[in-house]
Amino acid sequence: MLTLTEQLAERFAQRIRTRLLPAGARLPSVRECARQQGVSPYTVVAAYDKLLAQGLVEARRQRGFYVRDIAQKTPPAQEGQASAAIPLGAKTASPLGTIGVRMSGSQINATALMRGMFYQASAKPQPGAGVLPVGWLEEARFLPAAVRKITASPALQGGSLSYGEPMGDAGLRAALARRMAGISIAAQPDQIMTTVGATHALDIVSRTLLKAGDPVMVEEPGWSVEFARLDALGMRVLPVPRGPEGPDLAVMARYCELHAPKLFVSVSVLHNPTGYSLPPASAHQVLQLAERHGFYVVEDDTYGHIAPEYAVRLAALDGLRRTIYVNGFAKILAPNWRVGYLAAPPGLVERMLDTKLLSTLTTPSILEKALALCIDQGQLRRHAERIRQRLAQARARSVQLALEAGCSFAAEPAGMFGWVETGVDTDMLAQRMLDEGYLIAPGALFHATRQPCTLMRINFANTQEPAFWRTWKNVVKTG
Template sequence: MALLTLQRDTTQTLTEQLAARFATRIRDRLMAPGTRLPSVRQCAALHEVSPSTVVAAYDQLLAQGLVEARRNRGFYVRDWTRKPRSAPDQKAPEASFSIASSDPCEARRLNAPISASTLMRGMFHSGSDRPQPGMGVLPPEWLENPFMATALERVSSGRGLLDASIRYGDPQGDATLRRVLAERLTEQGIDATPAQVVTTIGATQALDIVSRTLLKPGDTVMVEEPGWSVEFARLSALGMRLLPVPRLASGPDLAVMARYCEDRAGTPEAPRLFVSVSVLHNPTGFCLSPASAHQLLQLAQQHDFHVVEDDTYHHLAPDHATRVAQLDGLQRTIYVSGFAKILAPAWRIGYLAAPPALIEPLLDTKLLTTLTTPTLLERALAQCIEHEQLQRHAERMRARLAAARTRSVYCARAAGCRFVTEPAGLFGWIDTGVDTDALALRLLDAGYLLAPGALFHATRTPSTLMRINFATAQQPHFWAAFQRARDTMVKAP
């Protein structure tokens, strides 16, 4: 996949190489169902082959059932995992989001050309060992540290390993870790007791537990746009209707939220939940203002919906950043966070803090899905937090990220990109001037995986925007490949 050109000195023909390259990307989910292949002319110019070679390669893909030809429109990736059309009663339903338009009186169905699994496969399995500018996490080498192994060894000594292995742990989570988390939340200005904390298998499971507990299929959920498509797809898979709320620098567009609530008041379509990344929002980097947080809570109280505050990036956030849960005292807010982004992705430890009345229902949902969470890892994490090792590690990560952000911003601007939002946190939200879906396909040949702007919009429309990871987008060789690909697109007829 990292090859820049097709090879002319091999036993494989150019047609076979080109078809194999596309087939590999489709099977690895780097080209999602619904993706349009380059036109024959564009593909021939890109790979320096004749149009007849491209036609023959596309014919091979058609024969393998990986693409479909649409009359006068070109070739598109088909969902090759679905059952054949000859068995309509067994046909799997196409993935789709249930989206309510910005006009509160109108709803529409959107067939999603990309699924949550496609996103995750693409984001974490790029097919190249180069730093990936579209990644959603810090590089693994940044997270290396000696203290996690030491903590795990300490809690495993004596009967620790045996006791944590032969019986289930506390369904609500290890008592020591819940106490430590409650103390840290209180220091952060979020008044919580250990009884209000439930540990989870990562922040993603915490979000899922909340959704399954508070919602039923057909309920309406307000989500931020731009936002993360995995969350869109997850809620859609549960049968929810989504209302996109534009994300502004100060917070969600409260006027849009108020219109949604007022026009649906007293009906089954009234919003039940609002999901927000209030601090270092993904992908914009925006942080919530105190005034917006206060008005959001007033709206939630008036229209009787809960706020789910996903604080996934809080270890990278500036001191004294505003959280909704700080002002709310965990009355209408459910606070969610985890440690995958900063410390131990594979440990999969997250948590939620909720109003006391919701703890038992949330715990019931956790029991029905995973029973308990890994006690040994939770005890080791508690030690890392108590001994201030996590805090010192986070401080090092923030300093390292700040330096990487400076270099990435310089490179992006030198490459002719414009930052749509002020650079902050882990991600940059930039305008490239070209369709980033098409750009992403071109850069796969150079071994780079992008995060095109269309991924972050529920309507999945073409976009010139792109999210970059400051930690992995600071290498000049990526930006050189980026400029070559973009210049080729600009010059293309």
């Protein structure tokens, strides 16, 4: 039987090891933790001493206990040590604020969010989840049927006993070209290349067009995995504020003058986490900047399957001249299928194919053939329509409950996610909610550099029940 001290220490240790409590996070004060957990201050001190002995936390004089980066091989930097040791990590004073950021903690931030995808805090619906509920995706019963049909055909032998086509299954690429034409993007099948999910497509683009140290513009708030991925490749991240009218064009223009960025990464439709979609005027101006300054625009349309038909795509306006279009099917069909694709200007296709061959050779053709069948028979389109309708109902319920709980929305609710203003530090609150079995996505995870934030991203499909919001109000009230 574990003592209270051992139970408390193990609870924190597990979260630190799984990165659910990320490096740099501050543990509650001794008094606050004692009150939250219903134990004595002595128990908390003893638990924190155990974490210190295990090398999981460090004590900072008159500031409290902080989570150490358990992946680092060298001792933690002393307080006040110059940050210039990281050459691209410095913040540069300018009218734009942060000019370029090398984010020492961004991978941890992203890891915390990604590990949450695999960590089930409880059987309750998880507000911070990045995917739709399993029950919703299980309704796509046509997927197993399509796989059975493909594996019962001669395609099984041809598809599994060879590497397949380097560009991806020809039938799927033709189906994708027709599907893209339906959203006004003109792409030939030989401009389309399949990938292992949309993230792999983004990685192919980066590895093809960039080298270490190159500046890249990325929307902020934005997908923390993209910040961390670019940082891991050694790129210099230039955060571009994203608002209801699109990216801040003045900031982008200034970046172009100062740093000559090679790339701009944008979620133009149903932006994650805000839900914003790019207005036509702003889209035209972004493309004009790209033409004038010679950078490419990577358009991540991951949420396009649940977007309104009238949504504006940069690739449609540009005709795939300075745009590279990226999409996948994890959000709408099956996360574990890992089928994605990119469509690129003709002059870039061969270079990107070389990058794909060096990373994965080819992609699984059997799943690609099954997906092509689902697209051609209209099953994907009908499924997406059902998901949109169901999501609209869930969104309406979630918004009402959030407002009743005293929250507000920093962006007009749209799509799959809500960008919620809570009025409290959501980093600190995340650990309290985890005690209650709920994993939330604090706003700090969606910024290039981690800093206190009162925002959080919610998944509308998982926050439409009153139980979460009752727990939320109680934790905020007692926090």
